[in-house]
Amino acid sequence: MRNQNKQESFKKLQALLNELPWYVEEYINHKLRKLSTASLFNYCHDYKIFFNWMIAEQLWNGSMKDIPLERLEQMTVLEVESFLNYLHYQLDNKELTVNRKLSALKSLFNYLQNIAETPDLKPYIHRNVMAKIEFNEIKESMETRANKMEGKILLGDEYEKFRLFVAHDYGEINKENKKVYNFYQLNKERDTAIISLILGSGLRLSELVGLDLDDIDFSKYCARVIRKGNKEQFVFFSRTAMADLQDYLSVRTIKYKVDKNNKSLFVSAPMGPKGTTRRLTARAVEKLVEKYAAAFGKPALSVHKLRHSFATRYHQEINDVPKLRRQLGHSSIQTTMIYTHIKNDDLKMAVDKMDMPIEQDE
Known part of the structure; x- marks a missing residue:
């Protein structure tokens, strides 16, 4: 694909x-x-x-x-x-x-x-x-750009609140609208996995929609992506993202009637006379983020702002700009430096603690 x-x-x-x-x-x-x-x-x-x-x-x-x-x-x-x-x-x-x-x-x-x-x-x-x-x-200075960005990204507990909103709350507030509710029920695992993967890795939109099933390394919590300049790189993601991704994969074949030859990771519902399941497009991902962001009360939130949200949190907790640069796939470290100017004093958990305590129940 x-x-x-x-x-x-x-x-x-x-x-x-x-x-x-x-x-x-x-x-x-x-x-x-x-x-x-x-x-x-x-x-x-x-x-x-x-x-x-x-x-x-x-x-x-x-x-x-x-x-x-x-x-x-x-x-x-x-x-x-x-x-x-x-x-x-x-x-x-x-x-x-x-x-x-x-x-x-x-x-x-x-x-x-x-x-x-x-x-x-x-x-x-x-x-x-x-x-x-x-x-x-x-x-415009880096501080000015950072201040403009700050009001449009997820900070503090908004990070997990938005993920939970997509995973559960959006359905609860739309129960009376059967059309919206049924569409949500069909796609909630997929949409949660998409949001969680961006928030847990900082992937670009093009990198996300280009993922195939074989690109995910389930043992190392990373994904093979093709970055700008056609460079191949393995990008790590959080345990929460992995859990949400596995939830989606458990229903992917049944819900979307996916042909075994379709290796696209994220797919759309069957469309057309033949009921063909296709790779989810970049525009479709943009629209679903816009939908959830508006309902969440942060309409300025976009796919790129989710990437910024990850980068801001990563920097606040890890404070390692070269590692962040590699994670984001920036060609210049100056691009990464903007995240050092975003103030976020209420972050207290390290990146590998961003996950819900899914292991503790086992």
Whole structure:
């Protein structure tokens, strides 16, 4: 199933590349082993915005696919600054988004100047205007970002309260609504396992939905995931997450009528005329988190905020940034450092005590 998803993502990327100049495809192929297809798709989307802007501003009279290298080499600083202003003021992109799109362009132009070679070993372009363009200065400090995040994540006893809400309380408050209640009864073990796994590991959404049954190591409490850059890594998760996952797996085949060849860990209810059970999509997970978060009284809570909740708790209890960086799969330790700025004085249990005392009853 994972291979099928990768193939579908690759097809979408190829379809977008067919609209872009030949040198963009060459650059993407150069990056294909290093970055995920999702990241490269975003790059191509950014390039499409840039090239469409060039045509709209009459900087090129012709189709996007035919924009030559010579035109890129002749780009002026004023033209690029005009494009960045267009992103900021007309498309209403925030400074971070403008920086991301500028970074994509810088990477492409750097490839054309310093890596790609003509048959006679000359660079594709000699002049790189993007090297002269500086990123927007982001004035927001880590403390400010942390303070904004703090009100949107689970802190203290909210962590376990939210898990229990998904596992039990949501059904109790919706008993009178038969349609909602029956749908909840069908999916409660699966949904609890999803929430518990994110809260007990900090997995990304893409990593979670990409899991197969064979990726779970039940003896070591870890999961094999493919992280950004197509890197394989084993990520540990809590005993509570394991217990909730086993509860879900005990009903997965019966409740979802799963074919033995379907190795997807999280699946949706049978759909369509043939009653096909499919891998749960990222959007479906987002929607179920939104549903429970709104009912819980924290509508700002999202899948990514659950990941932040795990990271905050981990840091407060373990206080080991390098280990947290590895657990979250961050490429830069600076990204992980934000969790050192979130204040949460009422946390008292260590990460391996976050679990309910399930062993004590045995």
